[in-house]
Amino acid sequence: MRTANWTDSVSVLDRVSAVFDAFGEEDEGLGVSELARRANLPKSTVSRIAADLVEQRFLDREGDRLYLGVRLFELGQTVQQPRLLRRVALPVMAELRDVTGQTVHLAVLDGGDVVFVAVVRGPASRPLVRIGSRLPAHATAVGKAMLAFAPQSVVTAVTGRELTRRTSKTITEASVLHREFADIRRLGVATEDEECTPGRACAASPILSSGVLTPLAAISVAGPAESLVPDRVAPAVRAAAMALSRRLSTDPAG
Template sequence: MRTASWNESVSVLDRVTAVFDAFGEQDEGLGVSELARRANLPKSTVSRIAADLVAQRFLDRDGDLLYLGIRLFELGQTVEQPRTLRRLALPVMSELRGITGQTVHLAVLEGADVVFVAIVRGQPTASPLARIGGRLPAHATALGKAILAFSPSTEVNRITSGELEKRTPHTISDPALLMRELVGIRRLGAATEKEECAVGRACTASPILDHGGVPVAAISVAGSIEDLDPDRVAPAVRAAAMTLSRRLSSDRGA
């Protein structure tokens, strides 16, 4: 059998990733046709990939429906930082949800994106913006800006040196404007955004810092612009982030 080249291997990996990304947090199971549509891949390709993933327990099959498999969950539990963050954060997130009535997110910076590692749902929304494991561009989110404001300049420059996606008419896509906003966020200890990531949505976030002041994650409160005043919830979000920063430092020192 011919050995696959590096480019071919990357192509296969991209397709497998597209299949995994097609699953949403609220999905009860997807058929091959729907997976192919969401992944923007031929149905025959998705069918072959799905068969291999089922054989390796990365996907589970029940009749014509496919689900994310138990092996993904098992592997996810071995990722130490997100697992520790979730364990420490969930009680604080639940309390913050109780105070604000809105959805609370926990996310880490990965490349130029934030990746959601925990979500505590607040008031129901027609279409949740985020899912666990999902990504959004850091520069367009309060979560990402809260982390970037406390990150080393090399990290910030790496992200702002490229083209910044303008997700809505309100997204700050000018690197110079973004840098000025990050200075203010660092001074205030909280980032706010209105309709920069999604029209009709608002968010406030604060960074979770380790004992050296390096950001490891951020916590946020998000909701519709009608229901959420970002500045009003900022003190509660900052307090939650400070609590998590202390707990994380204590846990690592234990």
């Protein structure tokens, strides 16, 4: 009985994991049928799992579409003081959105990926990521901003393995990335020109805190490459990151 129970538990966990893994970084929500197809599970099984996950806030439901839920972020171990980070960041993000007219993202570093933990949508910009979206750090401005200020052991762990190519402009050579990291440390801003997503540009700065070796997060402004010039929004992005760094260093309460 003990073995059977364990086998059943693993089976359930595998199915739940398959449902979570079915969500892509650019999905605007998925229906049960599409989830079932991607997870390679029966539609009835996915429907039952989804209902339970929605009840526990691991998934959010809007009409007939399902989204990754906020509770996944709340339970994450990738951000120090996550509630404080979001509470402090959201007003600054809204102000940066108003100044630039573009979508603003907040992301954290998780291994070789970045995970987006907050999004403030611009008035005329369609966001390509949602809370919980995951992208390769080396191909994003937020990832490069954090890696540039991360300990060498973290940088080596990311750049010492194969760097996947997302577009024709993705940097896949570690030596090139290291040179860019030096420029980012000098300027305080990382830029991205269609390196992760065709037609998208971005500028990002790291959020640092005294006594913490790895950046807490990074804030970015992203928009269409034909209209967003990263260098033009860089000063506003850098100022927002510095403001957040100061507030997080002086507000230890969660």
